[in-house]
Amino acid sequence: MGASVRIVIARHSCNGYVRRDALALSSRATLRAPRLIVPSENNSNVAPSARRLFDDSSLISTVQRYRPYICPFAELIEQVPTGSEVLDIGCGAGLYLGLLAAQGRIRGGIGFDASLPAIAAAKTMSEKVAPIRLDFRHLGVDQEWPGGTFDVVSLVDVMHHVPIPVRRDVTRLAAERVRPGGLFIYKDMVRRPLWRAVANRAHDLVVARQWISYEPVEAVEAQCRAIGLELVHRQDINMLWYGHELRVFRRPA
């Protein structure tokens, strides 16, 4: 139990991200620690960047411009080491990769998603971050994934859309794509408190027209541990009525 895990306490605000106080604890202590959930703070440069990347009047672009107000992209970006090559599973319109590229944080990335309109929007967006090369592919998680391994593999707000029998495979395949020393960045929505889970369910019913089901984050943690990844960062973040669980796992070098 020598590995250290950072718990980060997110502080106030409805539209952004976090000032963080990171505590280094032993993983044993961390896993026993009470869950810390506090609203998060300002997100000053992510939303403008999203507006620049998605500047047309389509519905998909409009959603991308507003997404930084409900999803903690500042925290997600911060987890990615500079110069990384990233695989983003269920990338949607490519907002995460686009933001990372716009900040010069990555040297390239591949995103794939089951939604053809989202991938079309991602391809259009990718021209704005040249010369950083972002490659977007129309693929479901049940199809053949892009080959190779990556410094960072991310799965952001996708698991609750994935059919339950496929979820363990998704985690396993994601983990397999992580290079030694690389990271698996997992974020999904909270199951507790119930009112936040219900609020997000209502959101997905309207936006995705899907009655979603939550994957317990503890199950993802346990599977990653069994696969040999170590939990290096855990963070719970509230934005408006949305509750987020961010976990970062590292494949030992």
Ligand SMILES: C[S@@+](CC[C@H](N)C(=O)[O-])C[C@H]1O[C@@H](n2cnc3c(N)ncnc32)[C@H](O)[C@@H]1O
């Ligand atoms: C809430 S969106 C998140 C998009 C993106 N990760 C982000 O954070 O902006 C969920 C995405 O998961 C994708 N998705 C759902 N089921 C999928 C599947 N079986 N295979 C691939 N993508 C899937 C949807 O098409 C959608 O783009």
